[in-house]
Amino acid sequence: MQNNKRSNLFTRIENWFKERIDVYEILDSFSSLTGFLYTELDKRLDIKDAIEKALKKPVPKHVNWMFCFGGITFLLFIVQIGTGILLALYYKPSPENAYESIQYIMNEVRLGWLIREVHAWSANLMILALFFHMLRVFFYGAYKSPRELNWIAGIFLMFITLTFGFTGYLLPWDQLSYWATTVGTEIAGGIPWMGKYILYVMRGGENITGTTLSRFYTLHVIVLPWVAAVFLGTHFLMIRRQGISGPL
Numbered sequence: 451m452q453n454n455k456r457s458n459l460f461t462r463i464e465n466w467f468k469e470r471i472d473v474y475e476i477l478d479s480f481s482s483l484t485g486f487l488y489t490e491l492d493k494r495l496d497i498k499d500a501i502e503k504a505l506k507k508p509v510p511k512h513v514n515w516m517f518c519f520g521g522i523t524f525l526l527f528i529v530q531i532g533t534g535i536l537l538a539l540y541y542k543p544s545p546e547n548a549y550e551s552i553q554y555i556m557n558e559v560r561l562g563w564l565i566r567e568v569h570a571w572s573a574n575l576m577i578l579a580l581f582f583h584m585l586r587v588f589f590y591g592a593y594k595s596p597r598e599l600n601w602i603a604g605i606f607l608m609f610i611t612l613t614f615g616f617t618g619y620l621l622p623w624d625q626l627s628y629w630a631t632t633v634g635t636e637i638a639g640g641i642p643w644m645g646k647y648i649l650y651v652m653r654g655g656e657n658i659t660g661t662t663l664s665r666f667y668t669l670h671v672i673v674l675p676w677v678a679a680v681f682l683g684t685h686f687l688m689i690r691r692q693g694i695s696g697p698l
């Protein structure tokens with residue numbers, strides 16, 4: 451009875467759409483258009499082989515769910531790029547405007563609050579997934595020869611990810627950001643011998659000012675994404691070359 455009601459509702463919705471637009475016809479013409487484009491591209495670039503090679507590579511039997519954490523970390527990184535670009539459309543990196551532009555994103559921009567929350571949550575989840583990925587690699591001994599270089603590339607990726615988090619934290623330019631950056635840079639300042647120079651370079655002076663905000667913003671949206679792309683490319687190339695490590 452319940453099921454019958456539900457299927458009636460679906461049929462009515464389907465009919466409503468059918469009377470107005472023929473979804474199936476649109477889908478049909480879309481697939482023949484993409485099919486046409488694909489055939490023409492393939493004639494010139496011979497991409498079919500490369501795509502088949504990439505997609506039809508068999509997954510070894512010992513690979514289980516724990517091998518997913520690297521991929522999840524990467525997926526969250528892509529989410530960060532997408533939501534980060536959307537936030538950058540409205541964020542203003544200056545001491546006078548930063549805080550207000552965040553308020554504007556939260557209260558005025560359509561779905562701005564959601565984009566910002568997804569960016570913040572995905573940043574935290576990325577660090578969590580990264581941590582589980584490292585644990586998996588460590589306990590499977592996947593860092594051993596011939597994958598030592600990939601472990602080292604991974605260490606760079608870990609620092610890049612943490613620096614993304616640290617630099618991003620200052621950008622809202624509120625009390626929490628200000629004091630977190632004060633503490634963070636002071637910790638770096640405690641390094642023997644060169645600590646005070648590091649602190650000076652990080653802050654762009656003695657104190658946290660607009661210069662610090664500019665530096666952190668530049669790192670967060672220009673330098674780190676490109677450096678991460680290079681290390682991710684290297685990481686994936688090496689995985690492709692060496693294949694996934696064996697069973698325990």
Ligand code: HEM
Pocket residue numbers: 516517518519520521523524527580583584586587590592593597600601602603604605607608611682685689693694695696
């Ligand atoms: C943004 C950060 C990272 C991303 C997106 C990433 C992504 C991946 C992916 C997709 C794989 C394939 C197998 C799997 O997922 O387990 C992999 C493998 C590997 N990763 Fe990462 N990774 C990152 C950071 C790290 C870190 C921090 C380390 C260690 C310090 C590391 C070391 C390795 C090693 C040694 C392998 C080869 C494992 C094997 O062959 O079994 N990665 N990574």
